[in-house]
Amino acid sequence: xxxxxxxxxKGKVSDEEWAxxxxxxxxxxxxxLYGWDDLxxxxxxxxxxxxxxxxxxxxxxxxxDEITASSxxxxxxxxxxxxxxxxxxxxxxxxIHSAVHAGREDAQCVMHTHSINxxxxxxxxxxxxxxxxxxLFVLSSLGYHDYEGVALNEAEKPRLVADLGSNxxxxxRNHGLLTVGASIADAFLGxxxxxASCMIQVRAMAGGKAxxxxxxKIVDGIQAQAEQVTKGLGGALAWPGLLRKLKRANPGxxx
Numbered sequence: 001x002x003x004x005x006x007x008x009x010k011g012k013v014s015d016e017e018w019a020x021x022x023x024x025x026x027x028x029x030x031x032x033l034y035g036w037d038d039l040x041x042x043x044x045x046x047x048x049x050x051x052x053x054x055x056x057x058x059x060x061x062x063x064x065d066e067i068t069a070s071s072x073x074x075x076x077x078x079x080x081x082x083x084x085x086x087x088x089x090x091x092x093x094x095x096i097h098s099a100v101h102a103g104r105e106d107a108q109c110v111m112h113t114h115s116i117n118x119x120x121x122x123x124x125x126x127x128x129x130x131x132x133x134x135x136l137f138v139l140s141s142l143g144y145h146d147y148e149g150v151a152l153n154e155a156e157k158p159r160l161v162a163d164l165g166s167n168x169x170x171x172x173r174n175h176g177l178l179t180v181g182a183s184i185a186d187a188f189l190g191x192x193x194x195x196a197s198c199m200i201q202v203r204a205m206a207g208g209k210a211x212x213x214x215x216x217k218i219v220d221g222i223q224a225q226a227e228q229v230t231k232g233l234g235g236a237l238a239w240p241g242l243l244r245k246l247k248r249a250n251p252g253x254x255x
Contacts, residue, residue, distance in 0.1 A: 006068060006255075007070065008255060010069070010070070010255075017049075018069065020048065020056060020184070021056060021070070021072050022069045022254045023183075023184040023185065024046045024056050024069075024072055024109075024184055025067050025068050025069045025071075025072060026184075026242070026243055026246055026254070027044050027109075027184050027187070027188050028044060028058060028064040028067040028253075029064060029065050029250050029253045030242060030246055031064055031113065031191075032063070032064035032065035032250075033245075033246065033249055033250060034192070035115075036113045036115040036195060037063075037064040038113070038114035039063070040058075040060065040062065040063060040064075041093075042093075042112050042114050042176070043057055043090075043093050043094065043096075043097060043112055044057075044058070044109065044111045044112070044184075044187070045057045045094065045097040045101065045109065045110050046108060046109045047101055047107070047108045047109070048074070052076075052082075053076065053077045053101075054074055054082055055074070055075050055076075055077075055097070055098075056072045056073070056074055057073055057075055057089060059071050059073050059088065059089070060088045060089050060090040060093065061087075061088060067253065068254075068255050069254055069255060070255060071087060073085045073087055075089055077098055077101070077102065078091065078094075078098065079091030079092075079093075079095075092150075092151070092152050095151045095152060095153075095154070095156075095157070096110075096112060096151050096160065096178070097110045098157075099157035100160070100161065100180060102157075103157075103161035103164070104161070104164070104180060106180075106182055107180040108181065108183055108184070109181045109182075109183060109184045109186070109187035110178065110179075110187065111179045111181075111187040111188065112176060112177070112178045113176050113177050113178075113191060113195070114176040115176065115195055115198070117195060117198040117199040117201075117202050118194065118198045119174070119175065119176050120198065121171070121201055121202065122171050122173050122174055122175060122176060123173070127142075128142060128198070128201065129201055130213050130214040130216075130218075131197075131200060131201050131211060131214070132196075132197055132201070132204075132214075133214075135197035135200070135201065135214075136214060136222040137193050137197075137222065138169050138193060138194050138197050139222065140222045140223040141167045141168045142169045142171065143164050143167040143169070143170045144163060144170070144173060145159070145160050145164070145170055145171070145172050145173060146173045147172070147173045147174040164178075164180070168190055169190060169194055177191065177194050177195065177198070179191045181235065183235060184235075185234075185235025185236055185238070185239035185242075186235040186236075187235070188235055188239070188242070189234075189235035189237075189239075190235075
């Protein structure tokens with residue numbers, strides 16, 4: 001797919017849409033850079049402004065570290081392309097995302113991964129444990145959704161949305177991790193912390209020694225602390241630096 005010439009959409013879409021395209025393409029490449037991608041089999045979606053209920057999603061089959069702002073595909077609520085694009089989309093892959101976007105108007109971005117650490121913890125009965133500072137931020141806003149098979153069943157949508165509730169983190173049992181954010185930066189920072197908490201838990205448990213959980217009083221008070229320390233997991237704090245990092249490591253996402 002990299003041999004296909006991708007015409008630039010810069011100047012052909014609104015400035016607001018272009019900015020979203022650049023941030024979303026960056027999020028895909030950052031997911032690859034941090035090793036959370038699963039070849040081409042997960043998705044990150046972003047809601048476009050306006051009453052049309054249109055979204056941006058990855059061109060299906062393109063590796064995450066290849067995605068550019070102009071290659072992202074615009075789809076409707078059902079995952080159907082609404083504008084010409086040389087790239088295919090995976091409507092079935094949009095099932096989870098469409099459910100969350102429809103159920104949560106504040107979810108401007110929905111990020112879903114099948115990371116090794118995330119899936120490992122999702123298969124553990126007790127889920128995320130209060131073993132690290134990172135885990136506390138997750139536990140302050142975490143839901144769980146039981147596995148119902150490959151996400152193709154429309155009937156699963158209301159159950160998934162109910163399990164997410166007003167939380168920003170959702171652990172999909174036996175499946176992976178999901179975050180929502182008021183911006184692409186927020187959803188990415190949430191995933192970074194979610195993945196870190198899972199990685200720490202897997203490594204701590206693998207050590208074979210008794211673990212020291214965080215005191216429950218601290219766990220109960222973490223939400224207020226999270227607001228103070230990260231301004232509610234405000235991705236804007238880290239996002240400019242992440243974009244600079246990406247431009248050094250894998251430039252070209254903003255084309």
